[in-house]
Amino acid sequence: MAVLVTGGAGYIGSHTCVELLNAGVDVVIVDNFYNCKKSSIERIKALVTKDFKWYECDIRDREGMDAIFKKENIDSVIHFAGLKAVGESVEKPLEYFDNNVNGTLVLLDVMRNNGCKKIVFSSSATVYGMDNVSPLTEDMKVGGVTNPYGRTKFMIEEIMRDLYVSDNEWSICLLRYFNPIGAHKSGTMGEDPNGIPNNLMPYITQVAIGKREFLNVWGDDYDTHDGSGVRDYIHVVDLALGHVKAVEKVSGTTGLYIYNLGTGKGYSVLDVVKAFEKASGAKVPYKIGPRRAGDIATCYSDPSKALNELGWKAERDIEEMCEDSWRWQSQNPNGYPD
Ligand code: NAD
Numbered sequence: 001m002a003v004l005v006t007g008g009a010g011y012i013g014s015h016t017c018v019e020l021l022n023a024g025v026d027v028v029i030v031d032n033f034y035n036c037k038k039s040s041i042e043r044i045k046a047l048v049t050k051d052f053k054w055y056e057c058d059i060r061d062r063e064g065m066d067a068i069f070k071k072e073n074i075d076s077v078i079h080f081a082g083l084k085a086v087g088e089s090v091e092k093p094l095e096y097f098d099n100n101v102n103g104t105l106v107l108l109d110v111m112r113n114n115g116c117k118k119i120v121f122s123s124s125a126t127v128y129g130m131d132n133v134s135p136l137t138e139d140m141k142v143g144g145v146t147n148p149y150g151r152t153k154f155m156i157e158e159i160m161r162d163l164y165v166s167d168n169e170w171s172i173c174l175l176r177y178f179n180p181i182g183a184h185k186s187g188t189m190g191e192d193p194n195g196i197p198n199n200l201m202p203y204i205t206q207v208a209i210g211k212r213e214f215l216n217v218w219g220d221d222y223d224t225h226d227g228s229g230v231r232d233y234i235h236v237v238d239l240a241l242g243h244v245k246a247v248e249k250v251s252g253t254t255g256l257y258i259y260n261l262g263t264g265k266g267y268s269v270l271d272v273v274k275a276f277e278k279a280s281g282a283k284v285p286y287k288i289g290p291r292r293a294g295d296i297a298t299c300y301s302d303p304s305k306a307l308n309e310l311g312w313k314a315e316r317d318i319e320e321m322c323e324d325s326w327r328w329q330s331q332n333p334n335g336y337p338d
């Protein structure tokens, strides 16, 4: 019995596939390669001994997805496939709703038609909106999201809740990620953003390698210990291991479960710059800029529910996150080869 991993060639998906395969799980990857290179499949292969299948297919391609379910013996799904750039989602809301929400509807329908009712979904801390006070717990009110990307995550959570109410044979796990950074220890897999990175760590590593002149720190007047925004950065390998636990959970039970995947610790932008400079030995020049629209001062998790119910906790600290991000960037200055 295999786990189908949608978006399995992307940043978090590829790291998760390595951990699944190394744990002995059968894996089938589906990706349309819209936001990743095919060489990431080769990089996964180089880090595992177990063989796996992969398909180039869009999750909105109902016939294509159905054929994969008919051919493979799929027991459960980890659903990473989606578009994720907040700014782009404001420019292209229809594309985001189509890809993320419609894509998920097609996937769930194909799963149901093939008798597969176990799914782990990549949600985000963004569903907690602007008003909750950190540490964020899973029982807090969600919604109030400020951009189409975030709304797709919120809507998909609601769709999955309704689905479970309609049919409690489903086993659904909503994982709310905080801020994934870092890379595989080998330096052969990591985050490979297109164009100008929106997120902090890829921007820092591109400054450090000389691709960008300086980092813009978006605001130094927040109510935080140094005025810059505070977030809960989590190593992508810890996140990947959280998925191994989550897929075990959905395999063994039915129900709808929600877990934060974070460290429970908050670091400011300036803390991350300092930690990165220490870990890499590289300089990261920065300038203080205005606040970025839609940002909040502080966002970090209470990760205790995942510890209590999944037996999972993040083990890698900010230093290791920075070292591994830097190893990936410095060994692959232009990301994955074409
Ligand atoms: P990513 O872009 O690296 O990976 C997503 C993968 O899905 C890509 O390989 C892309 O080609 C594929 N894909 C997109 N649309 C598809 C479709 N219609 N059919 C088939 N494949 C498709 O992103 P990531 O950082 O690995 O994120 C994975 C998931 O986690 C996404 O759903 C994202 O929204 C969510 N998430 C990411 C973060 C983060 O900071 N990276 C935070 C919270 C949640």
Ligand code: UD1
Pocket: 084, 086, 087, 124, 125, 126, 149, 150, 178, 179, 198, 199, 200, 201, 203, 215, 216, 217, 218, 219, 228, 229, 230, 231, 269, 292, 293, 294, 295, 299
């Ligand atoms: C952003 C998204 C969120 C998404 C998450 C992971 C917004 C408003 N939110 O969250 O929906 O789930 O990414 O993909 O875009 N920063 C700088 N300079 C930069 C980049 C970032 O100072 O060049 C700061 C930000 O202001 C923030 C922190 O670094 O305080 C982290 O930013 P980022 O990596 O974009 O993550 P989030 O804002 O948490």
